[in-house]
Amino acid sequence: MxxxxxxxxxxxxxxxxxxxxxxxxxxxxxxxxxxxxxxxxxxxxxxxxxxxxxxxxxxxxxxxxKVRSWWQTVYGETLGFSVKYVSDNSLPWSANAFETVFRLDDSQESRKVLSLVPERNEIVSEIATYFQKVRPQNLTEQPFVHIRGEEIHVRFQSSVFLQALWKTPPSYKGQPMKLVSKGLGKGGTRVYKAYLPSETKADLEKRLEGKTFPGVEFILADIYEVENLGGGPIFRGDFVLVCSAAVSAILGEKCFEILYPRRRP
Structure with a gap:
């Protein structure tokens, strides 16, 4: 950002x-x-x-x-994912819904390790043990883990679990796994930025009220407020749009797709 x-x-x-x-x-x-x-x-x-x-x-x-600033959801729903999670632009989104992708630490021979059954079982055990710590007590399901090349794909329909994986990745032989991409409630996610004129948050919300934007799952707005000056909070003008389809414009302003660099598997 x-x-x-x-x-x-x-x-x-x-x-x-x-x-x-x-x-x-x-x-x-x-x-x-x-x-x-x-x-x-x-x-x-x-x-x-x-x-x-x-x-x-x-x-x-x-x-x-005092100046406070924050990102706020002004359109759509984040499906239980925190604003901090969805506004983190250091990672691309996974191709599949509710899926987080890892690779092993650089010091480990990923291709060799991930082709051996005992080591694959150990990786599943590490992820399952981690899952057991963060899951609701009454949950009897388990995450789906599959290995493709040098990537470890972990899928489970829980925003709590996916955010835990993002915050503190599980380890293998004492080394934290490296995040490749993070999951959201839908697959094929595309992220755009748009730059609009600044206005009050209240005026922005009025402009968005009752509007629908096909393909847009939710919109994050950059908001700030200066203490004691009144008239705020203020929309700074920056939008981040999380979409399930291509979007070219929002409220009359052009959208620019954020193309995340693919992390080395």
Missing amino acids: SKRARTDSKTSNNSQASSDALTVRVDGASVGSSCAGVTAKDGPAGHHEVTQARTHEGTIQSCRL
């Missing part, structure tokens, strides 16, 4: 040094700044906050304008 930083500075007529408010979009990455007194922290539900106390020579003013 995009990261933006904007810094405004002013110099007074009497040449007093000042540090003005800083607004920074934080998405889990460190943000460098030449301004002093800037602090960043994670808020609840994946929100990010950046604050700065404005200082002047001889006085200290408590400006502390």
Whole structure:
């Protein structure tokens, strides 16, 4: 997802040094700044906050304008998957519904290991043991595991299980398996971005109310809010569309497909 930083500075007529408010979009990455007194922290539900106390020579003013930003579902349903999971763009989506794909650690001879029955059984055992820890207690089913070339495909119709696999992959011989792709409620997922004019979240929701977009499963919107200024929250203009079919435009703006690089099997 995009990261933006904007810094405004002013110099007074009497040449007093000042540090003005800083607004920074934080998405889990460190943000460098030449301004002093800037602090960043994670808020609840994946929100990010950046604050700065404005200082002047001889006085200290408590400006502390806080900016929170988050991704929010504004159309459709994520089928039990968290916004953090679906907004992670570091992995492609699996071709099949509710399927996560792994490969072994680089230090392991994947092709040789995955062709041997005892080793294949051990991999299934590791995944099943992991599944037992996170499944609901009353569930008597088990995940489907199949091996294709150097890829390990794990399929089960549970958003809780798939998110657990994404957050902490199972291990084989002490080495965590490497994620190749992650699953969603439908197969053949395509992801697009669109860039719209900024507006209030309330106005955006009014524009979307009652509309249907064929092929679009759900839409994530980039939202921010500046404390104490009023009129917010604000839609920053960025859309992420998770789709089951090709989409060319949304609300009059062109869509750009995100083509994830295929991870080495």
